[in-house]
Amino acid sequence: xxxxxxxxxxxxxxxxxxxxxxxxxxxxxxxxxxxxxxxxxxxxxxxxxxxxxxxxxxxxxxxxxxxxxxxxxxxxxxxxxxx
Amino acid sequence: xxxxxxxxxxxxxxxxxxxxxxxxxxxxxxxxxxxxxxxxxxxxxxxxxxxxxxxxxxxxxxxxxxxxxxxxxxxxxxxxxxxxxxxxxxxxxxxxxxxxxxxxxxxxxxxxxxxxxxxxxxxxxxxxxxxxxxxxxxxxxxxxxxxxxxxxxxxxxxxxxxxxxxxxxxxxxxxxxxxxxxxxxxxxxxxxxxxxxxxxxxxxxxxxxxxxxxxxxxxxxxxxxxxxxxxxxxxxxxxxxxxxxxxxxxxxxxxxxxxxxxxxxxxxxxxxxxxxxxxxxxxxxxxxxxxxxxxxxxxxxxxxxxxxxxxxxxxxxxxxxxxxxxxxxxxxxxxxxxxxxxxxxxxxxxxxxxxxxxxxxxxxxxxxxxxxxxxxxxxxxxxxxxxxxxxxxxxxxxxxxxxxxxxxxxxxxxxxxxxxxxxxxxxxxxxxxxxxxxxxxxxxxxxxxxxxxxxxxxxxxxxxxxxxxxxxxxxxxxxxxxxxxxxxxxxxxxxxxxxxxxxxxxxxxxxxxxxxxxxxxxxxxxxxxxxxxxxxxxxxxxxxxxxxxxxxxxxxxxxxxxxxxxxxxxxxxxxxxxxxxxxxxxxxxxxxxxxxxxxxxxxxxxxxxxxxxxxx
Numbered sequence: 001x002x003x004x005x006x007x008x009x010x011x012x013x014x015x016x017x018x019x020x021x022x023x024x025x026x027x028x029x030x031x032x033x034x035x036x037x038x039x040x041x042x043x044x045x046x047x048x049x050x051x052x053x054x055x056x057x058x059x060x061x062x063x064x065x066x067x068x069x070x071x072x073x074x075x076x077x078x079x080x081x082x083x
Numbered sequence: 084x085x086x087x088x089x090x091x092x093x094x095x096x097x098x099x100x101x102x103x104x105x106x107x108x109x110x111x112x113x114x115x116x117x118x119x120x121x122x123x124x125x126x127x128x129x130x131x132x133x134x135x136x137x138x139x140x141x142x143x144x145x146x147x148x149x150x151x152x153x154x155x156x157x158x159x160x161x162x163x164x165x166x167x168x169x170x171x172x173x174x175x176x177x178x179x180x181x182x183x184x185x186x187x188x189x190x191x192x193x194x195x196x197x198x199x200x201x202x203x204x205x206x207x208x209x210x211x212x213x214x215x216x217x218x219x220x221x222x223x224x225x226x227x228x229x230x231x232x233x234x235x236x237x238x239x240x241x242x243x244x245x246x247x248x249x250x251x252x253x254x255x256x257x258x259x260x261x262x263x264x265x266x267x268x269x270x271x272x273x274x275x276x277x278x279x280x281x282x283x284x285x286x287x288x289x290x291x292x293x294x295x296x297x298x299x300x301x302x303x304x305x306x307x308x309x310x311x312x313x314x315x316x317x318x319x320x321x322x323x324x325x326x327x328x329x330x331x332x333x334x335x336x337x338x339x340x341x342x343x344x345x346x347x348x349x350x351x352x353x354x355x356x357x358x359x360x361x362x363x364x365x366x367x368x369x370x371x372x373x374x375x376x377x378x379x380x381x382x383x384x385x386x387x388x389x390x391x392x393x394x395x396x397x398x399x400x401x402x403x404x405x406x407x408x409x410x411x412x413x414x415x416x417x418x419x420x421x422x423x424x425x426x427x428x429x430x431x432x433x434x435x436x437x438x439x440x441x442x443x444x445x446x447x448x449x450x451x452x453x454x455x456x457x458x459x460x461x462x463x464x465x466x467x468x469x470x471x472x473x474x475x476x477x478x479x480x481x482x483x484x485x486x487x488x489x490x491x492x493x494x495x496x497x498x499x500x501x502x503x504x505x506x507x508x509x510x511x512x513x514x515x516x517x518x519x520x521x522x523x524x525x526x527x528x529x530x531x532x533x534x535x536x537x538x539x540x541x542x543x544x545x546x547x548x549x550x551x552x553x554x555x556x557x558x559x560x561x562x563x564x565x566x567x568x569x570x571x572x573x574x575x576x577x578x579x580x581x582x583x584x585x586x587x588x589x590x591x592x593x594x595x596x597x598x599x600x601x602x603x604x605x606x607x608x609x610x611x612x613x614x615x616x617x618x619x620x621x622x623x624x625x626x627x628x629x630x631x632x633x634x635x636x637x638x639x640x641x642x643x644x645x646x647x648x649x650x651x652x653x654x655x656x657x658x659x660x661x662x663x664x665x666x667x668x669x670x671x672x673x674x675x676x677x678x679x680x681x682x683x684x685x686x687x688x689x690x691x692x693x694x695x696x697x698x699x
Binding site (some may be wrong): 022050 | 314315316319320321323326328329331332335336337353354357358359385413414548549552554555560561564566594595598662
């Protein structure tokens with residue numbers, strides 16, 4: 001299935017070639033989870049803070065177990081804030 | 084230097100300048116800056132007075148940590164009654180002038196009355212004099228700053244100044260200091276101009292003194308700086324991308340107000356984001372962001388220093404704008420960009436330059452232009468009103484035009500300068516104004532971040548994110564993650580943020596430290612600097628006292644619990660995309676519990692028991 005994978009702020013460097021505006025299309029199997037994708041792209045675990053699936057926050061358990069569906073958007077940020 | 088214990092009182096009507104001792108009982112109860120100056124204002128003016136009359140006073144004020152070696156300790160505030168809202172105004176700024184005021188030996192400067200002719204206040208340590216500003220009146224904030232440096236031949240002179248907009252009565256005029264920093268919100272610059280006070284120029288060389296326990300202070304501030312340096316947000320995130328890192332996040336979570344809050348996600352967000360500011364432009368081969376910068380004593384350094392592509396239509400024939408200048412914060416990129424449906428990074432960067440140049444609050448300006456654009460799209464405002472300009476969403480040309488006429492106070496800009504509420508009322512469409520208590524919203528849609536709805540509705544200075552920034556918890560997980568789409572627990576969360584922020588704003592440090600510091604980290608710094616014992620518990624009580632005092636000021640000014648509300652659009656019209664799809668803000672589920680937690684009556688009035696508990 002296809003999902004959109006986005007990495008922002010200091011994590012942008014871990015996006016593969018071909019990405020645009022911090023996003024790339026990924027073709028994944030039904031076995032993939034947020035955690036497995038984070039591992040696949042060599043993103044340091046301590047830099048992973050906000051993990052959003054279609055804009056909704058995933059906690060640690062959901063990152064391990066949540067299964068994707070076609071068209072999902074996975075977006076990840078390191079610790080950031082502003083105002 | 085903790086408190087200098089010195090207050091400078093400037094009567095602009097008579098021209099007299101007097102010195103007096105700081106009321107230390109009040110300093111013990113209200114700490115400094117926001118809290119202490121609001122206490123002075125509450126005691127000295129009738130809250131019902133016309134904000135633009137000589138009866139209103141304006142206080143420039145520092146906190147006990149301002150000017151010390153504590154990180155971010157360059158903050159100062161301007162406290163007065165707001166002409167935009169009729170409520171208390173307290174606008175906070177960084178840069179260097181707060182430190183300079185403290186180094187000149189003053190905790191605060193109180194301005195009263197109205198000068199018969201334009202003047203500026205020049206302070207050099209204990210010498211203070213009112214000088215003629217006849218040659219400065221009519222000039223922009225930047226031109227005035229340059230002239231004052233030339234007149235006094237002192238490159239280290241620090242200047243706070245109003246621009247042309249304030250002189251022409253723009254109700255959301257700011258006071259700009261150090262060219263690119265601003266006491267931005269609620270029209271504090273309008274009050275300053277109404278007093279014929281063009282600028283305050285300060286040189287302070289007295290240095291730091293009177294720290295209560297210097298050895299303890301060195302240790303406490305060193306510990307604090309270590310925490311900021313090692314924290315991923317204050318040590319890495321903010322220096323790299325500034326507040327603009329939020330543009331993509333807030334869009335992703337479906338809480339980015341778009342086209343005057345008609346939508347909650349913007350298709351052009353990534354084009355004007357912090358990440359986009361790092362990308363090389365096609366036009367001139369440069370990135371929007373040149374580098375970051377810092378205010379006095381700051382070890383975070385979130386400031387943006389930017390350029391506009393010199394080939395861009397907005398500056399093509401204006402070489403004076405081709406160099407580095409103050410870049411976009413998230414709020415400004417949102418108001419001038421997203422809220423107006425504009426994804427042209429150069430255009431909104433230039434509009435932001437213009438706001439700095441003439442000291443205008445870009446949040447209120449962008450939000451007012453957005454309201455005008457909606458009125459234009461509906462055919463309520465026409466080209467006859469604007470003099471030919473089509474004020475359409477997405478038009479960068481319209482944004483630049485509207486910004487230029489407003490900051491200069493020309494033509495239709497005089498209408499825009501009255502703010503969104505008055506503009507929409509004039510055209511008999513008050514429901515289109517996205518304001519609380521007359522002040523325009525910042526960049527978080529309360530349909531997608533429920534707690535912010537309560538924070539906006541109850542903010543003592545009208546719609547504002549900096550009175551209780553629950554976004555930190557609801558979106559970023561600081562100090563802990565809460566669900567932005569539920570109302571449970573939000574009244575307590577909002578109260579906790581409001582009270583803690585009131586203390587930080589009264590101490591002389593920047594609220595951004597709180598992404599890494601709790602009051603347990605801040606209290607030891609205050610405790611070592613000031614007389615008496617200051618622990619986190621006492622700080623929080625002071626914060627609650629300040630919040631209730633501000634509430635009392637507003638009630639005395641004529642506001643009521645009925646003003647603690649949101650525009651119908653946010654309470655009735657549901658979000659159409661993103662995680663909040665189908666949701667409006669459920670303020671009614673939060674407000675009664677909030678009043679109860681505050682110790683207020685069901686009408687939103689502090690009870691006698693609450694006033695007694697807080698010593699009000």
